Amino acid sequence: MAAGLNLQPQTVNGRLTLDLSNQGLTSIPEEVFDITDLEVLDVSKNILTSIPETIGRLQKLYRLEAHANMLTSLPQAIVTLQKLTHLYVYRNKLANLPHGIEKLQKLTELSIFDNQLTEVPPGVYLLPNLEVLDVSNNKLSTFPPGVEKLQKLRELYIHDNQLTEVPSGVCSLPNLEKLSVGPNPIRRLPNDVTRLTGIKSLSVPDCQFDEFPRQVLQLKTLEKLYAGGCKFDKVPDKVGNLQHLWLLSLSNNLLRTLPSTMSHLHNLRQVYLWKNKFDTFPEVLCELPVMEKLDISNNNITRLPTALHRADKLKDLDVSVNPLTYPPQDVCEQGTGAIMAFLKQEAEKEVLQAFNRLSVRVKQTQWKPLARSLGLSNTEMSAIKVFAPDDVPDQVYQTLVQWSEKEGEAATLSALEQHLRDLDFQQLADQLSPTHWVG
Structure with missing residues (x-):
């Protein structure tokens, strides 16, 4: 059985580790359980239907990864692994957990999602150091009382079950940071x-x-x-x-x-x-x-x-x-960058169009108080005046430059329209309304 397998453990992140994942295993070689100093055992993504009771010999085991197999049960000896902090047995065919699971007092993560569980054993609630509990995608219709005892719990995943309410006690978990309750008929x-x-x-x-x-x-x-x-x-x-x-x-x-x-x-x-x-x-x-x-x-x-x-x-x-x-379909087909570039170009056209319409209808003297109210200094007005075309009042450009440099809400046409109304330029504001110009 062990032929071709590398059963030599490696030190990974300071822990003696044996990785036998994704090897097509139907059973775990007995030699593995002779490595009594082993701290991490990974037998995930195989075809295992069981784990032998001899796993109880690995008393230094800190982490067991046996997910994505065909396990229908776990060995009773697992509850003797007093140093176990991480137990990953998700994506199997487990209908229950070993009696006495509460003996794993150092367990911080228990991941048993995607199995066949119809209940969470009450012993799970007696694990004082549990921080992550994932029982999602099982066949749970109720939760026994006691989840509030898991005072160190940070993450709770109960989605994809048949629960009609959030379990009593969940709201009493002071350290809970992640809660996943749906899908469920809640x-x-x-x-x-x-x-x-x-x-x-x-x-x-x-x-x-x-x-x-x-x-x-x-x-x-x-x-x-x-x-x-x-x-x-x-x-x-x-x-x-x-x-x-x-x-x-x-x-x-x-x-x-x-x-x-x-x-x-x-x-x-x-x-x-x-x-x-x-x-x-x-x-x-x-x-x-x-x-x-x-x-x-x-x-x-x-x-x-x-x-x-x-x-x-x-x-x-x-x-x-x-x-x-x-935007047109050909623009949309080019993706986000093309869409955003198109919208920016169109927005610039809208601004110029709106101001050009205003310039035709506004007396030159009306633009001075408007430009000043937008915060344009005399120096800025003079500098911009040089570049103003003869056929458009320079005050229009002064206002346009100051307004277009604003960010957020201040840069919207509706914000400018309101600004005009606040200054009692009602006719100007009417001309900025979308009903008066094509955009």
Whole structure:
């Protein structure tokens, strides 16, 4: 059996390690269990149906990786491995865990997802040092009480089961940073989920919520929110309170609009909105200064706003499966860079067009107070005047230069229109309205 196998352990990261992964093994060579100083054993990605009880001889074992095999049970001797801190037995055919699992008092990570478990043994809750527990993709319909005892737990994954509610006690875990509860047929989150004051990642996709889970809006430390496939049609205004959010997934819902308060999410880098009900592009996305990735594919959007070009960190834009007519199809087919360049060029045309229309209708004296109100100094006015064409009042150019150098909201045409109204230039503002010029 051992023929052709290298059974000589190596020191990796200061630990005596034997890597027998991906070798087509149907059993573990008995010689392995003679290496009593072994600290890490990796027999993952084989065809093992069992692990012999002789594994109990490896009393120095710190980490056991036996995932992606055909295991239907684990040896009882595993619970004697008192130094074991990491146990990875996911992607097998396990229906239960060994009796006495609570004896593994040093265990910090237990990964048993993608198996056939119908219950979590209560002994798991007696592991005082457990930090990561992954029981996702099993056949769990209930959780026995006691999860609140895992006071050191940082990550809990219970998605892809048959749970109808978040287990009692989860909201009493003071160190929880990652919680994944969907997909599951869960209709609502418990109100006391707001007690998770250090949570950074919450995953609730494909749950059966009637509306956006409002309790989430109080989780001020949240950095990643996955809420796709929940079938809600509105995002509350208070989503703008999640100031640390850098990933937001709202894909496969029924959204037609987004709240303007999303512009407050200055750290948002990744946004996933594919397969919703958007007829028009949500303009608030143009106000996200650090957005790098946007997937708004599979909607009913016909036009991208030129203002999107201001999201200059956007490197990955997916607008496929939309009936887009603007930008033209040949531009869209060239990818994100071409789309953004096109929108920027079009935005510059809009600015010049708008100001040229204004210049025809405005008395020269009206532009002086407007230019000064925008902060243009006399020196700047004089310098720019040299370059102003004879057929356009130089004050138009003075205003244009100052305004176009502004960033964020100050650079939008609507912001300029409002500025004109504030100065009581109502007729000028009317001329800037999209109904008065072609853009």
